[in-house]
Amino acid sequence: xxxxxxxxxxxxxVQALRSVSFRAETGLITAVLGSNGAGKTTLxxxxxxxxxxxxxxxxxxxxxxxxxxxENIARLGVGHVPEGRGxxxxxxxxxxxxxxxxxxxxxxxxxxxxxxxxxxxLGERRKQHAAKLSGGExxxxxxxxxxxxxxxxxxxxxxxxxxxxxVTSQLMHTIHDLCAAKDLTVILVEQNASSALRIADHAxxxxxxxxxxxxxxxxxxxxxxxxxxxLGMAE
Amino acid sequence: xxxxxxxxIISDILEGLTNGVIYGLVALSLVLIWRSxxxxxxxxxxxxxxxxxxxMIVFASYLGYWxxxxxxVVAGFALGGVTERVLVRHLYxxxxxxxxxxxxxxxxxxxxxxAAIWSTTPHGIPNPFSPVDWHLGGRPLAxxxxxxxxIATALVVMTLVAALFRFTKLGLQxxxxxxxxxxxxxxxxxxxxxxxxxxxxxxxxxxxCTVLVxxxxxxxxxxxxxxxxxxxxxxxxxxxxxxxPVGAVVSGVTIGIILQFVGDYVNSNAxxxxxxxxxxxxxxxxxxxxxTKSTARRV
Numbered sequence: 001x002x003x004x005x006x007x008x009x010x011x012x013x014v015q016a017l018r019s020v021s022f023r024a025e026t027g028l029i030t031a032v033l034g035s036n037g038a039g040k041t042t043l044x045x046x047x048x049x050x051x052x053x054x055x056x057x058x059x060x061x062x063x064x065x066x067x068x069x070x071e072n073i074a075r076l077g078v079g080h081v082p083e084g085r086g087x088x089x090x091x092x093x094x095x096x097x098x099x100x101x102x103x104x105x106x107x108x109x110x111x112x113x114x115x116x117x118x119x120x121x122l123g124e125r126r127k128q129h130a131a132k133l134s135g136g137e138x139x140x141x142x143x144x145x146x147x148x149x150x151x152x153x154x155x156x157x158x159x160x161x162x163x164x165x166x167v168t169s170q171l172m173h174t175i176h177d178l179c180a181a182k183d184l185t186v187i188l189v190e191q192n193a194s195s196a197l198r199i200a201d202h203a204x205x206x207x208x209x210x211x212x213x214x215x216x217x218x219x220x221x222x223x224x225x226x227x228x229x230x231l232g233m234a235e
Numbered sequence: 236x237x238x239x240x241x242x243x244i245i246s247d248i249l250e251g252l253t254n255g256v257i258y259g260l261v262a263l264s265l266v267l268i269w270r271s272x273x274x275x276x277x278x279x280x281x282x283x284x285x286x287x288x289x290x291m292i293v294f295a296s297y298l299g300y301w302x303x304x305x306x307x308v309v310a311g312f313a314l315g316g317v318t319e320r321v322l323v324r325h326l327y328x329x330x331x332x333x334x335x336x337x338x339x340x341x342x343x344x345x346x347x348x349x350a351a352i353w354s355t356t357p358h359g360i361p362n363p364f365s366p367v368d369w370h371l372g373g374r375p376l377a378x379x380x381x382x383x384x385x386i387a388t389a390l391v392v393m394t395l396v397a398a399l400f401r402f403t404k405l406g407l408q409x410x411x412x413x414x415x416x417x418x419x420x421x422x423x424x425x426x427x428x429x430x431x432x433x434x435x436x437x438x439x440x441x442x443x444c445t446v447l448v449x450x451x452x453x454x455x456x457x458x459x460x461x462x463x464x465x466x467x468x469x470x471x472x473x474x475x476x477x478x479x480p481v482g483a484v485v486s487g488v489t490i491g492i493i494l495q496f497v498g499d500y501v502n503s504n505a506x507x508x509x510x511x512x513x514x515x516x517x518x519x520x521x522x523x524x525x526x527t528k529s530t531a532r533r534v
Contacts, residue, residue, distance in 0.1 A: 074422055088411060089411075
C-alpha cells in the first residue's frame with residue numbers, strides 16, 4: 001500500500017501539490033485524474049523520488065519514501081513508467097528489457113520469455129532499436145520493462161497519451177488483468193478519465209494541486225458534477 | 236615473399252597500424268567517457284600522462300616494468316574517479332561549452348604541474364621489448380618486438396572494452412546512464428556511480444595507451460607526450476562516432492595507416508592537414524560519425 005499524507009510540492013514560487021492525501025491500496029488500481037497542470041505527474045515523480053516534497057509523508061508498506069533516492073525506491077519494488085514512456089531509443093527492445101531486469105531477483109531468460117509471451121510484438125522486434133517502434137509498441141515496451149523487475153507498485157503516467165482509441169482500450173485491459181493477476185498496486189495517472197475509470201477501483205481527482213474528490217471509481221464515474229467541473233467530460 | 240613483406244607499401248601499412256592502434260586507444264578512451272557521461276574530455280591526454288608520471292616516477296622507480304604499468308593504471312583509475320567527483324560532477328546539465336572549457340583548463344594545469352615537478356625533459360622508460368625492427372632477407376620489416384607488443388596490448392584492451400559494453404550488465408548501465416539518466420534511476424541504476432566509473436575506466440584505458448607511447452624508446456615520458464596523439468585520437472573518435480567503440484578503433488587504425496602513407500609518399504608536413512580534411516569531410520557526410528547507428532524514429 002502507498003499512503004500519501006499532506007504532501008506539498010513546489011517548483012520555485014509555483015505550488016504544484018497542496019496538502020495532498022490519499023491511499024493506494026494493495027492489489028487495486030487507483031486512478032489519479034485531472035486536467036493539465038493539476039499536479040498528476042508531479043505526484044508520481046515525488047513518489048518515485050525524482051522530486052523532493054516541501055512537506056508531507058509518503059509511505060510504502062509503512063516504510064517512508066521521502067528522502068530516498070529514486071534508484072533505491074525502484075529497488076524496493078516501485079516501478080514507474082514515466083510520461084512519454086521513457087524507453088531508450090538508442091537501445092534495442094531486448095536491451096531496454098535487460099535494463100529493466102537489473103533489479104529483478106529472477107532469471108533474465110525467464111523474465112524475457114514472460115514479457116515476450118505477454119507482448120508478442122516485442123518478441124518479434126527484440127533486436128530492433130526502440131526508436132523504430134510505433135507509439136503503441138513503445139508503450140508496451142515501457143510496461144514490459146517495468147514489469148520484468150517484478151514490482152509490487154506500478155506508477156503509470158499517461159499511458160494512453162498519443163495512442164489510438166483501440167490501442168488505449170487494449171492497454172487498459174492489460175493493466176486491469178495485470179493488477180488482478182499479480183496483486184499489483186497501481187497508481188494510474190490519466191487525462192483520459194473515462195478509460196481510466198472503467199478499470200480503476202478507486203479514483204482521486206486533482207485540481208490545481210488539491211484533492212477535489214477521493215472515492216470509489218464507480219461513484220466518481222457516476223458524479224456528473226465532478227465530470228463537468230474537473231474532468232472536462234460534460235455531456 | 237621477403238621482398239613483398241619488406242616492400243615500401245607493407246612497411247607503411249605496418250607502421251601505420253602501430254600508430255593507428257594508439258590513436259584507436261585514445262579514441263576509445265574518449266568514447267568511454269562520452270558514452271557514460273556525455274562529456275568530451277579534452278584533458279584525456281593529460282590525465283593519463285599525469286597518472287603515468289605518478290606510477291612510473293614517483294611510486295615505483297625500482298619495481299620493474301610490469302608493476303609500474305599496474306601502478307600507473309591504478310593511479311589513472313584514481314585520478315579519473317577523483318576528477319569526476321571533484322571537478323566534473325558540477326558540470327552535468329550545464330551548457331555543453333562548460334565542461335569543454337573546464338577540461339581544456341584542466342589539461343593546461345596538469346601539463347604545467349607535471350612540467351614543474353618532473354621537468355619537460357623526456358624520461359625514458361626501459362622495457363623488455365626491443366625497438367629494433369626484425370629483418371627478412373637482410374631488409375628491415377618495419378615491425379619490432381616493441382611494435383608487436385603495442386599492437387597486441389591495444390587489441391586486448393579494445394576487445395575487453397567492447398565486451399564490457401556489449402555483453403555485461405555494467406556496460407548496459409554505463410550506456411543507459413549517459414543516454415537517459417533519469418529513466419535509468421527509475422529502473423534502479425545507480426547513475427552517480429556509473430558516471431564515476433565511466434571516468435575511472437576511461438582514464439585507465441588512456442593510461443595504458445600513455446604507458447605504451449612513453450615506453451617507446453624514441454619518445455619517452457614528458458608533459459606534452461600525448462598532445463599530438465590526442466589530436467589524432469580525437470579525430471578518430473569524431474570520424475568513427477563518439478558513441479561507437481568499434482568506430483573509434485577502426486577509424487583510429489585507418490587514420491594511422493592513411494597518415495603514414497601521406498607522410499611517406501607526400502610530405503610529413505601534410506599529415507596534420509590530411510587529418511583535418513578527413514575530419515571535415517567525414518563530419519559533412521556523417522555528422523554523427525561513420526559507425527554511429529541511425530536512430531531515425533518511425534512516426
